[in-house]
Amino acid sequence: MNWGKRPAGRIAAAAVVAALTALGALAGCGGAPNQVQMGVADFQQHSITIHAGQAVHFVDPGNGGGVHILCVGHNLKCVPGPGVPPGLDTQAGLAFNPGDPARDVVFATAGTYEVICTIHPGMVLMVTVQ
Ligand SMILES: [Cu+2]
Incomplete structure (x- = not known):
């Protein structure tokens, strides 16, 4: 041996x-990369802090991810507002299916943004942009 x-x-x-x-x-x-991973019905974390001009790297894994429609809003409703990044600023939201390529969303403007999913109640990611 x-x-x-x-x-x-x-x-x-x-x-x-x-x-x-x-x-x-x-x-x-x-x-x-400021990665935020999604599960079946929620984000794997509920807050992230970045600097203005940086991106959040959204990942919806093929194994363990879910169908999600992300936007900035509250209580399942998209609420466009000043500084909200393109893609998260419409009622259509940013749609993910499990295994989709990861997407970077750039937050250009300092502030606090409540990223929600219009499908899953309580699926919230607070993005603090410094
Ligand atoms: Cu969702």
Whole structure:
């Protein structure tokens, strides 16, 4: 049996993954993707903070995602307002089916935006744009 080196190799690999994860977190305000993933009937997180001019990277995975129609609004209704990004500013909203390509939505104007889904009650992502 020659298992001597395997545990060390695994520990080293885990350390590399941890370091890369830390780098990714540090890069959050440096143009790295501000990813928000969707599940069957909700966002996987309910708030995100970005800087004006940055995009939120919306991901609806083919495995575990859902049908969603996103817009800025409240209580299942799209409410267009000043500073709302194109695509999230209409009643039609931004439609996703599971497995669709991810989409970047740029928030150009500072403010707080309530991104909702017109299908799923309580599916809310508060986007704070600094
Ligand atoms: Cu939805």
